[in-house]
Every structure is written in structure tokens, then in C-alpha cells.
Amino acid sequence: MFDKLTFSCGKTMKNRFMLAPLTNEQSHEDGTLSEKEFQWLTMRAAGGFGLVMTCASHVQAIGKGFPGQLGIFDDKHIIGHQKLAKEIQAHGALAVVQLHHAGMRSPKELIGTDPVCPSYHAKTGARALSLPEIQVLKEDFINAAIRAQKCGYDGVEIHGAHGYILSQFLSAEINQRKDEYGGSFANRAKLIKEIIHETRIICGNDFLIGVRLSPEKFGMQLAEIKQLCEELIAENQIDFLDISLWDYKKNPEEDSQSAILLLQHFTKIERKNVLLTVAGGIRTGADVQNILSAGVDFVTIGRAGILHHDFPKKMEVDPNFTPIENPVSEAYLKSQGLSDVFVNYMKRWPGFVK
Numbered sequence: 001m002f003d004k005l006t007f008s009c010g011k012t013m014k015n016r017f018m019l020a021p022l023t024n025e026q027s028h029e030d031g032t033l034s035e036k037e038f039q040w041l042t043m044r045a046a047g048g049f050g051l052v053m054t055c056a057s058h059v060q061a062i063g064k065g066f067p068g069q070l071g072i073f074d075d076k077h078i079i080g081h082q083k084l085a086k087e088i089q090a091h092g093a094l095a096v097v098q099l100h101h102a103g104m105r106s107p108k109e110l111i112g113t114d115p116v117c118p119s120y121h122a123k124t125g126a127r128a129l130s131l132p133e134i135q136v137l138k139e140d141f142i143n144a145a146i147r148a149q150k151c152g153y154d155g156v157e158i159h160g161a162h163g164y165i166l167s168q169f170l171s172a173e174i175n176q177r178k179d180e181y182g183g184s185f186a187n188r189a190k191l192i193k194e195i196i197h198e199t200r201i202i203c204g205n206d207f208l209i210g211v212r213l214s215p216e217k218f219g220m221q222l223a224e225i226k227q228l229c230e231e232l233i234a235e236n237q238i239d240f241l242d243i244s245l246w247d248y249k250k251n252p253e254e255d256s257q258s259a260i261l262l263l264q265h266f267t268k269i270e271r272k273n274v275l276l277t278v279a280g281g282i283r284t285g286a287d288v289q290n291i292l293s294a295g296v297d298f299v300t301i302g303r304a305g306i307l308h309h310d311f312p313k314k315m316e317v318d319p320n321f322t323p324i325e326n327p328v329s330e331a332y333l334k335s336q337g338l339s340d341v342f343v344n345y346m347k348r349w350p351g352f353v354k
Contacts, residue, residue, distance in 0.1 A: 001015060001016050001017070001288060001289070001292065001315060001316075001319065002016070002316060003015070003016070003279050004049070004274065005297060005298055007208055007239040007240060007275060008236075008239050008273040008274070008275075009155070009181065009205060009206050009207060009208050009209070009239050010060055010206050011094055011154050011155065011206075011239075012043040012180075012194060013050035013051050013094055013298060014050045014092050014093070014096075014234075015048070015049075015050040015298075015312060016050065016288075016292060016297070016298040016299060017048065017049050017050050017051070017288075017299060017301055017311070017312040017315070018049065018050065018051040018052075018277055018298055018299065018300045018301065019044045019049045019051065019052045019053055019096065019300075019301060019305050020055060020279055020300045020301060020302035020305065021053045021054060021055055021056055021098040021157065021159075022055055022211075022302055022305075022306065022343060023055055023056065023065075023066055023069075024037060024040060024055055024068075024338075024342045024343070025066055025067050025068035025069070025341050025342065025345050026040060026068055026339050026341050027068050027069060027070040027071075028068070029068065030076070031057075031058065031061075031064075031069065031070060031071020031073065031074065031076075031077055032071070032076060032077055032079075032080050033070060033077070033080025033081065033083070033084055033308070034068075034070070035224065036339040036341065037055075037070060037120075038080075038083065038084055038087070039337050040332075040337045040338065040342065041054065041084060041088065041240065042084070042087045042088060042091070042341070043309040043336070043337040044202070044305055044309055044337075045087065045088040045089075045090075045091035045092075045093040045095075046091045046309070046310075047065070047308070047309040047310030047311065047312065047313055048310055048311070048312030048313040049091055049093055049301070049305070049311075049312055050092075050094065050298070050312070051093060051094040051096060051298070052088045052093045052094070052095060052096070052324060053096045053097070053098055054070055054084070054096070054098055055069065055070055055098065056069070056095045056098050056100030056102075056159055056164075057070045057071060057072040057097050057098055057099060057100055057144070058071050058072070058073055058100050058101055058102065059072060059073050059099050059100065059101050059137075059140045059141050059143070059144040060073050060101055060140050061073055061074075061111065062106060062111050062115070062116060063100065063101030063102050063103065063105055063106060063111075063165065064102065064110055064111050065100065065102030065105055065106055065107075065164065066102075066107075066110075067110065067188065068265070068341060072097060072099065072144045072148060073140060074142060074186045075103065075147070076153075077147070078147065078151055078251075081097065081147075081148065081151035081152075082151045082152055083154070083319070084085065085097075085152040085153045085154075086152055086153050089152070089154070090144065094154040094155070094208065095152070095153050095154050096147045096153060096154060096156060096157055096208060096210070097151075097153050097156055097157075097293055098150075098153050098156070098157045098159050098212070099144050099145060099156050099159060100159040100164060101137065101140075101141070101159075101164060101165040101166070102115070102164050102165065103115060103116060103117050103118075103164055103165030104116070104117040104121045104124040104126035104163075104165075104168060104174070105124070105163060105164060108125065109272055111134075114126060114127050115127075116128075116129050116165075117129070117165070117168055117174065118165075118168050118169050118174065118175040118176070118177050118181065118182060119174070119175060119176035119177050119182070120176075125331075126195075131179060131181075131235065132192065134181055137165070137191075138191060138194055140193055140199070141195045141199070142195060142198050142199050142202060142320065144156075145199045145202070145203055145207075145209075146202060146203065146314075149203050149207055151351075154207075154208050155207055155208020155209055155212040155239070156193060156199070156207075156208070156209060156210070157194065157211065157212055157242060158192065158199075158209070158210070158211050158212070158235070160192050160211055160213050161211055161212045161213050161214035161242075161244050162214050162217075162218070162244065163217065163218030166191065166192045166195075167218055167220065168194065168218070168227075169181060169188055169189075170189060170220065170224070170228070171186050171188070171192050171218055171219035171220060172182065172188065172189065172191065172219060172221070172224075173218070173219025174218065175188050175313050176221050177232065185224050185227065185228075186316035187344070189228055189231070192211070192233070193226075193231075193232075194234070194332060196209065196211065196235075196237050196238060197235075197237055200237040200238075204326045207239075208239050209237065209238050209239055210238060210239060210240040210241070210242050211232060211238055211240075211241055211242065212242040212243075213225050213228065213242070213243055213244070214243070214244040214245075214246075215228065215243065215245070215252070215262065215265070215266075216246070216252070216253050216254075218264075221253050221254070222254055222257045222265060223257070223264075225247040226265060226266070226269065227297050229241055229266065229269055230269060230270075232274070233269070233270070233271055233274045234271055236272070236273070236274075238274055238275065239275065240274060240276065240277060240297070241266075241271075241274060241275070241276050241277070242273040242277050242278075242279070242300060243266050243276065243277070243278045243279070244278075244279045245262050245263060245278055245279065245281075246280045246281070247251060247280045247308045248261075248262075248263045248278055248280045248281050248282060248287070248290075248291060249261065249281060250262055250280075252265065263278060263291075263294060263296075264294070265292050266278065267295040267296060275298065276295075276296050276297050277296060277297060277298045277299060277300045278296050278299070278300060279300035279301075279302060282299050282300070282301060282302075282304070283303055283304045283323060284304075284322045285315055285319050285320040285321045285322065286320060288315065289319065303323075304323045306329065306333070306336065306338070306346070307323045307324055307326075307336065308323055308324070308336065309336050311323070326351050326352050326353075327350065327351055327352060327353055327354040328352070328353065328354060329353075330343050330353060330354070331352045333353065335347065348353065
């Protein structure tokens, strides 16, 4: 748990604990960083996390997914990101920003127009992107990575999970395009691969690049996500895969794939020099040890990192540490660096807040 870990780009984590990219709604509506979000994230860096990742940060104004979302689509965001990256690194942690676009999941009332999607989506009212708009979307992901590098971040994670726009392109259920970005799996994976490839060229070999994928829900097929992982590993342009499992102890939802745990489908992949992290129900010391023993390189901590800003330090003292039981009081969460806004957001999680 506390051995150093070096990525192929040369960046080193001081331990095996990554703070998950957690929605918290604490920043300003124009996407600029607030003091509340700054405090929340830097407390986790001070608490011992080896890698601190921001919440999903949108690369286009139209890609905003939730109120108070931290943005990285405009140069007005640079000052806040510079301050945040510098303070995270001052505590010995790697600073990484997650690049995001909500696509059809952008609320119309939040963005002031119809959301966008690879193809028309009746349920959300999202309109189809034109081919020129896809090129702009790609450029905006890349420009956000360039902006992150200028701000001093160690790297970026490209969000291709949870039914957001890159996941929408990957989904045969959602993506009904008939051009080069739809149809075959190779076409549906084209956009995320182009973003990775061009980011690597522009940002260089010493910049940390990760990709978040989820193998279920939103029309995802486990076999296709595994194939994408294998292709990204073979192309040797990413440093890590971040697989969101929902629950690391679960079996796949697809009956044809359910003979082994969902986790094992990914630990069995020959990863070469690409490292693997997973998220999903990793809450106790025992969970952390189980995940690392299963062959995962480092763990992504969400709920336990909300409950204990210093979860890694507590694990160092007691490898069998168990977090405080939910529900917890609002006052307790505020003691852990959550603002009133974040506490109210956490009330959406059943049984989390008293």
C-alpha cells in the first residue's frame, strides 16, 4: 500500500491511494475554482493521497453536467487550476484533472440549450453532433489537456465512462451514426483514441495520461470495453486505466460473462507497462488489501475519502482501518472539509447523512 509506484511517463506516486474524481458542486457557475473546492481537494492531498484527481471538469460550456462544476474550457479557469495544482503537489501528491463532457446528460436548464450527443436521443432531447462539431469537440478535449499542462498539473484523465459523451460514442445503443464515428466498434472508439493520440503528441511523453472506462450500463458491452483496454495498452499512449466497477465484488450483469468477478475480467488482461486502478465499493482496509492482492496497481477511493480526508494516513497506522459508519452528521462532514453545498449533495446518497 505504501510502496512508490512509477508510471511509464516517469511520474511517481508516493503510495497506492488515488482520490476518486468526485462530483461536489462546490465551484462557481462559470467554472472557476472556489475556495470551498480548493479546501476539499487540498485537504485530501494533506491527508496522504498519492494522487489527487479533480471532479469531472468540463471541456466545453455546453458539456456542463452539474451545478457548481469546475471547468477547464476557458483561459479564465487557469488561475484557479494553477493554485490548486501547486497546493496538491506541495503535499507530495500527483495533481491530475479529469477531462469531461456530459453530452446528452447535460441538463438543458443548466446549459441554456439542447444537449448534444453522437446521434439524436429522444429521451433527453439531445441533438446529434455534426461532423465539424465532433472535430471541435476533439480539439476542445486536447486544448483542455494543454491548458492543464500549462497550469502545472502532472497529467489528465480522459473521462470515457458513466454514459458521458465519450461513453456515448462507444455505446452501440446510443451511437446511431452512419459515418466514420458510428457503426463498427472501431468507428465508435475512434474519437477517444484520437483524443489520446493527439494529446500524447502535443503534451509529450512525460505527461501523465489516464482513461476512465465503465464496462456496464448506458449500453456498454463488457467484451467491447475489454477490447478497447487491450487496444489502448497495445498502442502504448496511456499510463493508466481507471475502471469504474460500481462494486468490485460483483459479477458482470451479462450472463455470458458472469462466470468470474467483473474485477477479474480486467486483472486478467496483459497490461504491459499500463497500470490499473479500479473504483467501486473500496471502503475498508480489508477492501484495499483485497484489491491490491488481486493484481490491481493502485486503488481509487471515493466514499472513504469523503468520510476521512486522511484515509491513507489512517491506513498507514492501521492496515485494517474501518471508516466511521454512516449516517454521519453534517457537522462531522464539515470537519472533513465539505461545504454546505457538498453536504447537501451528499444527502442524495441514501443513508449517508443524518
